[in-house]
Amino acid sequence: MEATSSHSSLCSYEQYKETADWLLKHTSHRPKVAIVCGSGLGGLADLLDNKTAFPYEDIPHFPTSTVTGHAGQLVFGRLQGQECVCMQGRFHFYEGYNIHKVTYPVRVFRLLGVEALIVTNAAGGLNDSYKVGDIMLIKDHINMPGFAGQNPLCGHNDERFGVRFPCMSDAYDREMRELAKKTAKEQGCDSFLQEGVYCMLAGPSYETIAECRLLQMLGADAVGMSTVPEVLVARHCGLRVLGLSLITNKAVTDYDSSEKANHEEVLKTTKHRTQDLQKLVSEIITKI
Numbered sequence: 001m002e003a004t005s006s007h008s009s010l011c012s013y014e015q016y017k018e019t020a021d022w023l024l025k026h027t028s029h030r031p032k033v034a035i036v037c038g039s040g041l042g043g044l045a046d047l048l049d050n051k052t053a054f055p056y057e058d059i060p061h062f063p064t065s066t067v068t069g070h071a072g073q074l075v076f077g078r079l080q081g082q083e084c085v086c087m088q089g090r091f092h093f094y095e096g097y098n099i100h101k102v103t104y105p106v107r108v109f110r111l112l113g114v115e116a117l118i119v120t121n122a123a124g125g126l127n128d129s130y131k132v133g134d135i136m137l138i139k140d141h142i143n144m145p146g147f148a149g150q151n152p153l154c155g156h157n158d159e160r161f162g163v164r165f166p167c168m169s170d171a172y173d174r175e176m177r178e179l180a181k182k183t184a185k186e187q188g189c190d191s192f193l194q195e196g197v198y199c200m201l202a203g204p205s206y207e208t209i210a211e212c213r214l215l216q217m218l219g220a221d222a223v224g225m226s227t228v229p230e231v232l233v234a235r236h237c238g239l240r241v242l243g244l245s246l247i248t249n250k251a252v253t254d255y256d257s258s259e260k261a262n263h264e265e266v267l268k269t270t271k272h273r274t275q276d277l278q279k280l281v282s283e284i285i286t287k288i
């Protein structure tokens with residue numbers, strides 16, 4: 001039982017270290033904040049000043065990204081004076097990456113000296129009171145792939161990153177959420193700011209009507225195909241986490257509805273509300 005596929009695909013501490021050292025050698029930026037840009041939200045990285053960008057394929061041991069709408073580079077720079085690093089394009093489990101590869105960058109961030117992780121995503125709204133274009137602060141998550149044995153922390157635990165059984169009841173930093181709410185108010189976007197529970201499914205197929213109804217019953221407010229693995233690994237290695245979901249479509253829960261989820265709609269909506277979300281994130285960053 002020892003040599004399961006998840007064990008053999010574990011990345012070693014030395015690999016993460018090699019990647020981090022390579023990056024530190026190739027840039028003088030020393031970010032304290034890392035941002036993971038979700039579907040259609042890669043524009044955040046374009047806002048950085050004094051940018052240095054590394055295509056994923058140039059970075060030792062880095063996986064490479066394949067989905068349309070994901071650029072695939074690591075961008076270092078300053079956002080309103082604050083040094084940060086952006087993942088422009090993330091790795092998804094549904095692309096066929098091993099769950100450890102999906103979260104690879106997070107431990108590299110830790111070794112770069114990053115202390116806080118901001119994760120963004122595009123998600124489907126399950127809560128009836130949510131509207132398309134709302135921004136949801138993630139308060140908590142439901143890790144569906146985890147229920148099925150897909151947790152990035154499975155396998156040998158390296159104590160240099162964190163403990164064997166990390167706590168997750170405080171996964172989404174309360175102070176950072178309060179800061180986000182205050183900032184949203186100042187910017188006049190509190191009218192479309194929500195706070196709720198994000199549920200991750202593996203994808204790539206969207207949810208059936210029965211599945212949406214089930215998730216609603218479980219207390220999920222939004223559903224998507226990312227974020228949770230990164231958050232688990234970030235918390236394990238002691239990063240503070242802020243999560244933001246852009247609600248790009250409403251989950252279909254009615255058999256008489258003719259609506260259908262599609263990726264183009266997701267990208268179109270994100271374009272529309274992207275400005276607000278970018279403004280919010282860059283303002284939050286100056287205050288962290």
Ligand SMILES: *[C@@H]1O[C@H](CO)[C@@H](O)[C@H](O)[C@H]1NC(C)=O
Nearest residue numbers: 026027028029050051052078
């Ligand atoms: C801009 O980035 C370069 C390369 O990383 C660095 O050498 C330089 O000091 C930076 N300039 C400013 C004003 O931050």
Ligand SMILES: *[C@@H]1O[C@H](CO)[C@@H](O)[C@H](O)[C@H]1NC(C)=O
Nearest residue numbers: 127128129130194195219221
């Ligand atoms: C939906 O969101 C509203 C507003 O955030 C919240 O008050 C409510 O409890 C949520 N509904 C469910 C069923 O969780």
